[in-house]
Amino acid sequence: MQNTSYSPQKMIYKNFDEAADNILKMMSRLLDINTLFIAKNDRCTNKIMKVLNKKDILLEEGGTLPFEQTFCKLSVDHGTKPLIIPDITQSDLTKDMVVTKSLGEGSFIGIPIYYEDGENYGTLCGLDNRPYNFREELIEIFETMGSLLTYVLELDEAYQQIRSLSVPFIPITKGVAILTITGNVNEQRADTIISLALEKSQDLALDYLIIDLSGIGKINEIVSYSLLKIVNLLQIIGVKPILTGITPDVAIKAIGVGFETDDILVQSNLEQALKKIGLTLLKNK
CATH class of the missing domain: 3.30.750.24 (STAS domain)
Structure with missing residues (x-):
């Protein structure tokens, strides 16, 4: 049996964007899911801010869709816990959506990211073009990283305020x-x-x-x-x-x-x- 070890390194992030990029890379090493992404929404438009595709290109950075037509909207409506859809073609929430038809089949997991005042920033999501069995440890990773991104977002907002005042x-x-x-x-x-x-x-x-x-x-x-x-x-x-x-x-x-x-x-x-x-x-x- 091969021994694998993870050597933590000191990571210093300049801003939310840099932290988000590194968090997706770390999650990609831990999870066997094709696409991880962070989206930002203003309740009208959903924009892909960061994306990491492993094999198939399911999303591209900078891509936008009307918020109402996205899985991210379902995740935000679901609340603070991850929305888990093992098969998007079988769920009543997603089976009739245009996004589902374009993928053909697949799976989705998403959790909202919030500002300090409770306003929604966007979502941290996983997407695959095959049905996926979301294990408990994977769900825990999404919850932990969603909370971490919320915390980093708060720090970045505070820094930007201090930066402007200085x-x-x-x-x-x-x-x-x-x-x-x-x-x-x-x-x-x-x-x-x-x-x-x-x-x-x-x-x-x-x-x-x-x-x-x-x-x-x-x-x-x-x-x-x-x-x-x-x-x-x-x-x-x-x-x-x-x-x-x-x-x-x-x-x-x-x-x-x-x-x-x-x-x-x-x-x-x-x-x-x-x-x-x-x-x-x-x-x-």
Whole structure:
């Protein structure tokens, strides 16, 4: 009899997406089922976020269907326990569904994934194109991994909130927002600032992003490189960056580490920046 052992490794996930990918890979090693996937739904559309097919390609990542026409909808309606359908052609829930007819035959298991407030994110599911005997240990794995994904989702949501708070991003009017950088900037925070600047600029369809540096702790090579990267990437996606709050002391340090502002729009303060793009601050009398 062959001896197999599993050597646990320390796993550090950057976000829910990365954790989901690794959880599916681990489940695939443990379970003899063709397709494992994680779907996200908004009660209208069901989108396959992550999928792992062993032999036959039953689903593809990014695929979408109307939520009402999916097995995932049945799983969400079933509640917090796994929905188990050993033969989709024999179950009253699935035998007449379009998905069942396209598969021909098969089996399904699914469990919902929730946000902390109880709102449904989507489902963790297993799908096969043959009837399948879902053993008790397999069901337990789905319950455990469903709970783990719920926990990871909560952590990711909390991280995203902290991430946004650590780099205040303030919409001013349509097409204009302010990104305020304060304190010291290390490599990790620099990556966060760059990512947030790009995400928010695209989400808000910005024309201008005013980057205020008046509260920055110090200019070093990391800050210099990050600012240049933000400026270049914003220009690539069609957003005009404007730098404000560069004090004489910061300017001297910036030049010392090679940060050039010749091709960048720079204004002394927020009021001047807004005026430059045709906006005016009005004071209450």
